[in-house]
Structures are given as structure tokens and as C-alpha cells.
Amino acid sequence: MDYVTIKDQLDFYLNNDSTATGADFTAARLKQAINFAYREEVRSAVNEGSRRWYMTTQQLTWPASQLTLALPPGLSQKGLIRIEDVTNADPGAEILFDVTGWRGGIFWKDRNTIQWGSQGPAAAVTLRVLFFAEPTPLDKDGDEPDLIPSAFHDLIALSAAIWLRSVADEPPASWMRMRQDMRADLYKFLSKGKPMDDVPRVYDIDATRENYFGY
Numbered sequence: 655m656d657y658v659t660i661k662d663q664l665d666f667y668l669n670n671d672s673t674a675t676g677a678d679f680t681a682a683r684l685k686q687a688i689n690f691a692y693r694e695e696v697r698s699a700v701n702e703g704s705r706r707w708y709m710t711t712q713q714l715t716w717p718a719s720q721l722t723l724a725l726p727p728g729l730s731q732k733g734l735i736r737i738e739d740v741t742n743a744d745p746g747a748e749i750l751f752d753v754t755g756w757r758g759g760i761f762w763k764d765r766n767t768i769q770w771g772s773q774g775p776a777a778a779v780t781l782r783v784l785f786f787a788e789p790t791p792l793d794k795d796g797d798e799p800d801l802i803p804s805a806f807h808d809l810i811a812l813s814a815a816i817w818l819r820s821v822a823d824e825p826p827a828s829w830m831r832m833r834q835d836m837r838a839d840l841y842k843f844l845s846k847g848k849p850m851d852d853v854p855r856v857y858d859i860d861a862t863r864e865n866y867f868g869y
Contacts, residue, residue, distance in 0.1 A: 655807035658795035660688055663808070667815035667829075679818060685793070691813035692789050695837075696801045700733075700786055702841040708801060709735060710787040716779040722769045725783075730766040733786040741780045749781065803843060809836040 740746035752759035819825035
């Protein structure tokens with residue numbers, strides 16, 4: 655379901671014609687509500703389902719002898735899962751952070767900056783950062799909310815309708831129950847694993863590649 659379809663569905667829920675002069679909810683307001691609902695549903699789903707649905711990666715180069723590395727804006731405020739050194743192998747060794755840096759390892763200098771000991775790496779290092787993706791705003795008619803499985807795109811329109819009605823007056827109780835049912839179905843779907851034969855499980859953080867069973 656793309657943005658324009660979600661917007662049309664939202665108009666239907668609200669009995670609203672956003673193209674008409676004097677509409678209760680303008681197209682701009684619907685867009686704001688849809689993107690708010692999209693962000694909110696993704697935030698909730700990340701906490702409830704398998705993180706595999708929301709993982710993405712970005713590679714960084716740490717130049718030789720450079721003491722610190724500032725994370726780019728696209729990473730500095732993200733939920734980081736893991737950082738690997740993939741300079742010479744893929745998958746690479748996971749970067750283990752020292753709490754203080756007193757042992758000469760890698761540590762957080764501040765919330766956006768990583769420091770490599772007191773001298774930086776001896777040679778350039780390629781890092782792969784695994785982190786939680788965040789929604790890209792829906793703006794154009796063909797934009798799709800790709801962080802919510804397509805079978806559950808209806809949830810975005812319903813959540814947007816509830817938010818708008820909450821601002822204006824009181825959303826119908828039936829809408830609230832419907833959203834709760836949709837959310838429960840989404841969370842069950844996400845918790846089944848990806849692929850579904852690969853069931854999410856607890857894993858040993860100190861496991862080696864030989865006895866690692868995933869997460």
C-alpha cells in the first residue's frame with residue numbers, strides 16, 4: 655500500500671475530502687498524521703518483534719593514525735546493534751568497547767565520537783555498523799512504508815485516524831479495539847522470525863563462530 659492509498663483510506667475513516675475547500679483535515683494535516691503514525695508503529699514494533707525486520711548496515715572507514723571517528727548524522731542518534739571490523743574478513747570480528755579506554759582499546763569519547771586508544775589504528779580500518787532502521791517520511795504518492803510488512807499497512811491509516819480524532823475530539827472505541835487487534839497480529843507476525851523457520855532465540859554474547867546460533 656503506497657502513500658496515496660493510505661491517505662485515501664484515512665479520508666474514508668474520517669469521512670473527509672482533503673481536496674475540498676474547508677475540509678476538516680487538509681492534505682498537509684493528513685500527511686503529518688500518516689508519518690506520525692508510521693513512526694509510532696515502527697517504534698512499537700521494534701520493541702515487540704524480531705529485530706531482524708529492522709536491521710540495516712552502513713560502512714565507515716577509519717583512517718590510519720586518526721585518533722577519533724565521529725559518527726555521521728545518519729548513525730549518531732540511531733540504535734546501534736553491533737560494529738564489526740570487516741577490513742580483512744566478512745563477516746568480521748565484532749568491535750568490543752572498553753568502558754574507559756584505559757586499556758588501550760576502542761571506547762566512546764562522547765555520545766557521537768569513538769576513540770581508538772591513544773594513537774588510532776596502525777592502518778586504515780573498515781567498519782560495518784549494524785543498526786535499527788528508522789522510517790523514511792512518506793511524501794510522494796508512490797512512497798511505501800517499507801518498515802511495516804505490507805499486510806499491515808492498514809494499521810498506519812487507522813493509527814493516523816485515531817491520532818487526528820484524538821486531537822479534535824474523541825476517537826471511537828471501536829477504532830481503538832481494531833488498532834489493538836491489528837497491532838497484536840503485527841507483533842505476532844514479527845516474532846515468528848525471518849525466515850519463519852529460524853525461530854528467534856537467546857544467544858551467548860561470548861559465543862565463538864563455531865558455537866554461535868544466531869539471535
